[in-house]
Amino acid sequence: MKDFVFHNPTKIVFGKGKISQIGEEVKSTSKRVLLVYGKGSIKRNGVYDQVTKSLKAQNIEFVELSGIKPNPVLSKVNEGINLAKEAHVDGIVAVGGGSVIDTSKTIAAGFYRDGDIWDAFIGKYKAKKSLPIYVVLTISATGSEMNGGAVITNEETKQKFSFWTEKSYPRVSILDPSVQGSLPPIQTANGASDIISHVFELYFDGTKNVQIMDEISEGIVRTVIDCTNALMKDPNDYDARANFVWSATLALNGINGTGRSGGDWSSHAIEHSLSALYDVAHGSGLAVIVPAWMRYVYRVDVEKFARFANTVFGIDETDQEKAAIVGIERLKSWYKSIGLPVSLSDLNIPSKDIDKIVENAAMRTPFGRLKKLQPSDVKEILKLCL
Amino acid sequence: MKDFVFHNPTKIVFGKGKISQIGEEVKSTSKRVLLVYGKGSIKRNGVYDQVTKSLKAQNIEFVELSGIKPNPVLSKVNEGINLAKEAHVDGIVAVGGGSVIDTSKTIAAGFYRDGDIWDAFIGKYKAKKSLPIYVVLTISATGSEMNGGAVITNEETKQKFSFWTEKSYPRVSILDPSVQGSLPPIQTANGASDIISHVFELYFDGTKNVQIMDEISEGIVRTVIDCTNALMKDPNDYDARANFVWSATLALNGINGTGRSGGDWSSHAIEHSLSALYDVAHGSGLAVIVPAWMRYVYRVDVEKFARFANTVFGIDETDQEKAAIVGIERLKSWYKSIGLPVSLSDLNIPSKDIDKIVENAAMRTPFGRLKKLQPSDVKEILKLCL
Numbered sequence: 217m218k219d220f221v222f223h224n225p226t227k228i229v230f231g232k233g234k235i236s237q238i239g240e241e242v243k244s245t246s247k248r249v250l251l252v253y254g255k256g257s258i259k260r261n262g263v264y265d266q267v268t269k270s271l272k273a274q275n276i277e278f279v280e281l282s283g284i285k286p287n288p289v290l291s292k293v294n295e296g297i298n299l300a301k302e303a304h305v306d307g308i309v310a311v312g313g314g315s316v317i318d319t320s321k322t323i324a325a326g327f328y329r330d331g332d333i334w335d336a337f338i339g340k341y342k343a344k345k346s347l348p349i350y351v352v353l354t355i356s357a358t359g360s361e362m363n364g365g366a367v368i369t370n371e372e373t374k375q376k377f378s379f380w381t382e383k384s385y386p387r388v389s390i391l392d393p394s395v396q397g398s399l400p401p402i403q404t405a406n407g408a409s410d411i412i413s414h415v416f417e418l419y420f421d422g423t424k425n426v427q428i429m430d431e432i433s434e435g436i437v438r439t440v441i442d443c444t445n446a447l448m449k450d451p452n453d454y455d456a457r458a459n460f461v462w463s464a465t466l467a468l469n470g471i472n473g474t475g476r477s478g479g480d481w482s483s484h485a486i487e488h489s490l491s492a493l494y495d496v497a498h499g500s501g502l503a504v505i506v507p508a509w510m511r512y513v514y515r516v517d518v519e520k521f522a523r524f525a526n527t528v529f530g531i532d533e534t535d536q537e538k539a540a541i542v543g544i545e546r547l548k549s550w551y552k553s554i555g556l557p558v559s560l561s562d563l564n565i566p567s568k569d570i571d572k573i574v575e576n577a578a579m580r581t582p583f584g585r586l587k588k589l590q591p592s593d594v595k596e597i598l599k600l601c602l
Numbered sequence: 603m604k605d606f607v608f609h610n611p612t613k614i615v616f617g618k619g620k621i622s623q624i625g626e627e628v629k630s631t632s633k634r635v636l637l638v639y640g641k642g643s644i645k646r647n648g649v650y651d652q653v654t655k656s657l658k659a660q661n662i663e664f665v666e667l668s669g670i671k672p673n674p675v676l677s678k679v680n681e682g683i684n685l686a687k688e689a690h691v692d693g694i695v696a697v698g699g700g701s702v703i704d705t706s707k708t709i710a711a712g713f714y715r716d717g718d719i720w721d722a723f724i725g726k727y728k729a730k731k732s733l734p735i736y737v738v739l740t741i742s743a744t745g746s747e748m749n750g751g752a753v754i755t756n757e758e759t760k761q762k763f764s765f766w767t768e769k770s771y772p773r774v775s776i777l778d779p780s781v782q783g784s785l786p787p788i789q790t791a792n793g794a795s796d797i798i799s800h801v802f803e804l805y806f807d808g809t810k811n812v813q814i815m816d817e818i819s820e821g822i823v824r825t826v827i828d829c830t831n832a833l834m835k836d837p838n839d840y841d842a843r844a845n846f847v848w849s850a851t852l853a854l855n856g857i858n859g860t861g862r863s864g865g866d867w868s869s870h871a872i873e874h875s876l877s878a879l880y881d882v883a884h885g886s887g888l889a890v891i892v893p894a895w896m897r898y899v900y901r902v903d904v905e906k907f908a909r910f911a912n913t914v915f916g917i918d919e920t921d922q923e924k925a926a927i928v929g930i931e932r933l934k935s936w937y938k939s940i941g942l943p944v945s946l947s948d949l950n951i952p953s954k955d956i957d958k959i960v961e962n963a964a965m966r967t968p969f970g971r972l973k974k975l976q977p978s979d980v981k982e983i984l985k986l987c988l
Binding site for chain 1: 845
C-alpha cells in the first residue's frame, strides 16, 4: 500500500425531498449566488422550482447561467465568470450533473483570477481560492459532487482537459435519487459506464497489496451492474437508484484511490479525445474505449484482470489469461445489453478518422500508469474499437 | 436505503514516517497543546520522540497528560480538563489508540464546559465547542481517529457510556502502520475483534436494500480476517498492517453507516457492562458477546446472517438457517484461532456474576435495533457465553 493523504470536506445530504434544504445550506456562506444549470430539464421535472423556492425562502438572491451542455466548454465558463463578477456573487449553486458542476467549479476558481482560467488546465496556474460551491445533483456519473476535479473542453484548441484543487470540493451536495427516475435509460447507462470506468482507472493502476481498496472497488462495480440492470427495467426503482447514486459518488470521492499509485487514466485520456472531436457522450465513449484498453494492456497485470473476472462476473477459470479475456468480453457484452455502443462505428466515427483521434490524444501522450502509452499505442487501442 | 447526512472533515495522513509531520499540522491552529498518551510504550518505540521533536521544531509548547489506561476513566478526563485549563492550551495532541483519543475528545469538549462533562454522556449536555484535536495513532481498533465519538467509564457509577458531536472529529490523524509492528499479538487480535464488531453493528441492523454498504462491510471483514491471519505470523508485515489499519478507520468513519438505520449496538452495550465491571479488554469482551448475540437474534434476519456466512466464510449452504449457524460458529472458531476468549470463563468471569452484569446493562436497556433487548434478553445472551 502506498502512502496517501485523504481529506474530503464535502457534506452529503442524501434522500428524497432533501433539495428543499439547499437554501439553508447556502445561507451559511452566501447571500447572492450564480445559479448554474443545463438545458432546462430541471424546469420540467420540478427541480428548478424546488431550488429557487428554497433560495427565496432564505432571501438568497440569484442570477442564472443556463444552457450548460454535456462536454461543457470554456466559452460558457468565461461567460459565467463575467456574469459572476458583474453580479458580485458570493457563491455558486450548481444544479445538474458533471457538466454543470465542472463548469461551476471552473467559474468559482476563475472568479478570483485576472488572467485566463484555462491556465489551470494546462498546469500554468493552481487555484488557491474559490467561491463556495453548492450542488443539487440531478444525474449520477462523474462523481464531481464530492471531489475537487473538473473537466472542460476548450473548443478552439480541441482540448478536453481537467484540473483539480483542494479548494474546489463542493461545500454541500444534495443527492435526491428520486429526481433521476425521469432520465432516459441511455443516460443511466452512460452514467454506469462512467462510474465503472472510474473504479477501473484506480483498480487497474498496477499497485499491489491494496486489498481493502480492491474489495471496495469490486463491491462498487457489482452494485452498479446490479442496480443498472434493475433501472433498465424500472427507472423509478428507488432503492436501485439510491445504491447507484451513492456508488457513483463513492467511486471517485478519493476513498477508492487511497493507497494506490494515482490511477491509470488512459481510457479517460483517449475518450476525452473522442468527445473533444465528436458529439459523443462521455459514458458512451468509455464503453467503447475501456474494453479495448483492457484487451491491449491486460498482459501487464494478468493476475488482476483474472481477479476482476472472478470477483465481478464469477468467472471460475484457473488459466488467468483465459479468465482475463472472458472477463473483458463479459464486460463488453454487458455494455451492449444496456444499450451502450461498443465500437467506433456504433458511435458513427469512421475508421479513417483514427489518425485524427490519435493526433488529438498526442497532445497528452505519454499517459497511463499500468502501461505508458505513446501515440502508436493509442492507435492500436483504437483499432481494437473497430 | 435510508436518508442520511455524511460529513467527515478529518484529514488522514497515512504512511511510514509521517509522524514527523504532526508539528506542521498542529501549527495551523495551535501553539500550546496538551499531549495525551498512555502508559509509556510510546517512549519505548520511539513515537514519543518523533512527536515531541516535530512539535519543538514548530515551536509548539506542550504539557503532558500520561497514564491513560484501556477503558479510560472519567477521573483522568477531569484531571486533563483541569490541566488544560491551567496551562491555557489551545489544542490537544492524542498519541495512542482509542482510549487516549476518547480521553482527549472528552477533555477537548470539557475545556469549554463549566459543569460536569459527564453530562455529555448522559444526554444532559451537547458540546458545541471543542479544542482542536490532532491524533497520532499507535493502535487500530476503535476508529476514533476519524469520527466524533468517545467512550468513557465513570468509575463511581460503573457506567461505560459514550457521546458523539460534530465538533469532536480530529482535525488531522496521522496513521503510520509501521509503529504497530511492536504490538503483542493479543492486542492486534483485540483490535480485529473490535473492528469487525463495528461492521457487524451496522451490517446487522435490519436495514434492507443497502447493497453498496453491505458490499463494503463484507469487504472490510474479509480484509481484516486475512490481514489478522498474516499479522499473527508476522506482526511486521507492512502491507497486511496497512490494510488492517485503514480498514479499522473505514469501519467506523461514518461511510459504512450511510443509508442504514443507525446500527444495532447491542453487543457493544453488553460488552460495555463487562468492561465497566471487570478488567476486560474491549475487543476480548466483544469476541465473547458478539457470537452469543448472533446466536440469540439471527432468526430475526436469517437471510442476512446466511449472506454473511456465504460472503465472509464462503459457506455454500442453501438452507439459510443452517448457513447462519455455521457462519456464527466459523466466526467463533476464528476468534479462538487468533487467541481471543470466546466464553465468560475464558475471561475469568464466574457464571454466578451474570445477574450483576445484567443489572449493569439494565441502566441502558432497552437497546438494540435488530431486536430490542430487555434485561431478560441480556441474561439469555450471557448464558450463551458460558
